[in-house]
Amino acid sequence: MTNTLKNLTLKVWRQDGPNTSGSFETHTIEEITDEASFLEMIDILNERLIEDGEEAIVFDHDCREGICGTCSLMINGQAHGPERGTATCQLHMRKFSSGDTIVIEPWRASAFPIIRDLMVDRSSFDRIVEAGGYITAATGGAPDANLIPVPKPVSDAAMDAAQCIGCGACVAACPNGAANLFTAAKITHLNLLPQGQAERYSRAEDMVETMDSYFGSCTNHGECEAACPKEISIDVIALMNADYRKAKVQNRKQLSRT
Amino acid sequence: MSQTFQRGPVTGTAVKKRSRRKPFLVDYYSTAVGKKYVMAITGIIGVAFIIGHMVGNLKAYLGVIEHNGEQVYDIDVYGEFLRELLVPILPHGYALWGLRLLLIGAVVLHLHAAWSLTMLNRNARPVKYQGARDYQIANFASRTMRWSGVLVLVFIAWHLADLTWGWLNPGFEYGAIYRNLDASLSRIPVAALYIAANIALGIHLFHGVWSLFQSMGWNNPRFNRWRKGIATGIAAAVVVGNVSFPIMTLAGVISFQPLS
Ligand code: HEM
Ligand code: SF4
Numbered sequence: 367m368t369n370t371l372k373n374l375t376l377k378v379w380r381q382d383g384p385n386t387s388g389s390f391e392t393h394t395i396e397e398i399t400d401e402a403s404f405l406e407m408i409d410i411l412n413e414r415l416i417e418d419g420e421e422a423i424v425f426d427h428d429c430r431e432g433i434c435g436t437c438s439l440m441i442n443g444q445a446h447g448p449e450r451g452t453a454t455c456q457l458h459m460r461k462f463s464s465g466d467t468i469v470i471e472p473w474r475a476s477a478f479p480i481i482r483d484l485m486v487d488r489s490s491f492d493r494i495v496e497a498g499g500y501i502t503a504a505t506g507g508a509p510d511a512n513l514i515p516v517p518k519p520v521s522d523a524a525m526d527a528a529q530c531i532g533c534g535a536c537v538a539a540c541p542n543g544a545a546n547l548f549t550a551a552k553i554t555h556l557n558l559l560p561q562g563q564a565e566r567y568s569r570a571e572d573m574v575e576t577m578d579s580y581f582g583s584c585t586n587h588g589e590c591e592a593a594c595p596k597e598i599s600i601d602v603i604a605l606m607n608a609d610y611r612k613a614k615v616q617n618r619k620q621l622s623r624t
Numbered sequence: 625m626s627q628t629f630q631r632g633p634v635t636g637t638a639v640k641k642r643s644r645r646k647p648f649l650v651d652y653y654s655t656a657v658g659k660k661y662v663m664a665i666t667g668i669i670g671v672a673f674i675i676g677h678m679v680g681n682l683k684a685y686l687g688v689i690e691h692n693g694e695q696v697y698d699i700d701v702y703g704e705f706l707r708e709l710l711v712p713i714l715p716h717g718y719a720l721w722g723l724r725l726l727l728i729g730a731v732v733l734h735l736h737a738a739w740s741l742t743m744l745n746r747n748a749r750p751v752k753y754q755g756a757r758d759y760q761i762a763n764f765a766s767r768t769m770r771w772s773g774v775l776v777l778v779f780i781a782w783h784l785a786d787l788t789w790g791w792l793n794p795g796f797e798y799g800a801i802y803r804n805l806d807a808s809l810s811r812i813p814v815a816a817l818y819i820a821a822n823i824a825l826g827i828h829l830f831h832g833v834w835s836l837f838q839s840m841g842w843n844n845p846r847f848n849r850w851r852k853g854i855a856t857g858i859a860a861a862v863v864v865g866n867v868s869f870p871i872m873t874l875a876g877v878i879s880f881q882p883l884s
């Protein structure tokens with residue numbers, strides 16, 4: 367059954383650039399089908415703004431199928447909106463009702479400067495991944511599948527962590543602006559697997575400390591897990607903390623032999 | 625191009641030559657995750673003390689006993705026992721002072737880490753959300769750690785001035801623990817302060833004890849489902865035990881009579 371939502375009030379954050387101050391702009395959506403996705407609703411609004419000769423609202427999006435991690439938006443005080451385990455692009459208007467007021471804000475963190483309106487620069491995440499979110503592998507022909515045995519529970523846990531799409535909702539939702547869930551997911555999916563062992567400890571130390579140079583500190587509220595579109599568990603944060611502790615000792619030991 | 629905010633370079637034990645590295649503990653403490661380990665360890669020291677302190681004070685309920693042929697209050701004997709700890713290996717009072725120094729050190733570190741991490745977190749989001757947040761998991765306890773902590777700190781200062789140094793205790797007598805306890809807690813505003821502060825402590829521990837498992841990296845499917853229960857249990861035990869003293873004093877269960 368298709369329904370039509372009537373009379374939505376949108377309060378959208380508008381900001382010209384990283385160093386200007388912004389404010390909420392109010393728009394009314396008179397009618398929208400509840401089959402529209404949230405982003406389609408903004409697309410429709412943007413069409414209207416362009417027709418009226420106004421600036422379209424700038425927001426991030428790409429795959430629109432929940433796998434790329436590009437979309438964002440703080441919707442009514444919740445990162446990626448009211449639906450659990452869902453990125454904004456997979457959120458539909460049927461989650462709202464006629465007459466609702468919807469407040470839309472960008473992610474807010476000093477490491478995510480606002481580029482324009484609702485779009486933020488998340489390249490600080492790239493810095494964290496560059497610090498160790500990879501493995502060193504021999505080039506040449508592709509190795510045979512299943513050459514390296516991996517216990518099923520380990521591969522399951524690693525794959526759960528590897529689901530992270532790097533959207534930044536964890537930082538946005540965290541009252542401290544901490545990036546522990548993202549960093550821990552990226553560390554854990556490699557540190558659990560045999561392929562990740564050679565660089566395990568340099569990875570743990572370098573990625574945690576790079577994270578540290580941009581973001582806040584975890585106080586275990588658990589908001590990140592609730593906001594994460596991939597429902598990554600805060601268990602990975604504890605695993606990261608344990609690996610960081612071991613890394614500090616191991617790396618010292620290894621370096622003192624050189 | 626927008627400039628991303630960054631505080632400074634990675635400390636990087638993994639890449640730095642030995643001669644240029646900071647001492648291990650200093651290096652460790654300079655990172656946010658390291659500071660959380662320090663908060664957790666000093667928190668564990670605090671929790672161990674708080675439980676020991678509460679259990680020890682339950683001796684107030686044993687009232688008068690016969691000790692070396694004399695009628696004395698049991699808790700006064702206990703106080704003397706603490707000062708005699710490890711005698712004759714150490715002189716009188718030394719072991720107790722050792723424990724006190726450990727606690728002072730733990731409080732100072734806990735506070736410093738709390739302060740600097742709070743500042744870090746403020747800088748991580750200088751512009752707050754302009755609309756209302758809709759929190760999903762964060763609770764009252766986790767969001768008021770700084771307030772509950774400061775309340776506990778103020779209370780500790782009052783508590784020492786009252787029952788350790790005796791400045792705020794009417795007719796304070798050194799070593800007469802039962803007497804001093806009754807003299808202090810039979811004042812209704814003081815009893816109310818003790819009750820309020822211990823509830824704040826309970827709230828702090830309700831989040832803190834669960835949080836320390838994560839901070840210490842103690843995460844295992846075998847015990848994960850117990851972690852919140854352990855935190856609730858410890859918080860409840862501390863609150864019930866400690867709040868009982870002012871209530872029982874007002875109720876007349878703890879009531880000092882001079883012993884001839
Ligand atoms: C003196 C004033 C105090 C202040 C300002 C303070 C502040 C804090 C803060 C900000 C946290 C971090 C919160 C979080 O992880 O979400 C914390 C954690 C904790 N506090 Fe306190 N606190 C104080 C006293 C105490 C006392 C007296 C105890 C023990 C009885 C204690 C036990 C703990 C524990 C167990 C943790 C958890 C550690 C962790 O997660 O790493 N605190 N405290
Ligand atoms: S951990 Fe979850 S919320 Fe954080 S970046 Fe990855 S997918 Fe997004």
Ligand code: FES
Pocket residue numbers: 426427428429430431432433434435436437453454455456531
């Ligand atoms: S647009 Fe790709 S995850 Fe939402």
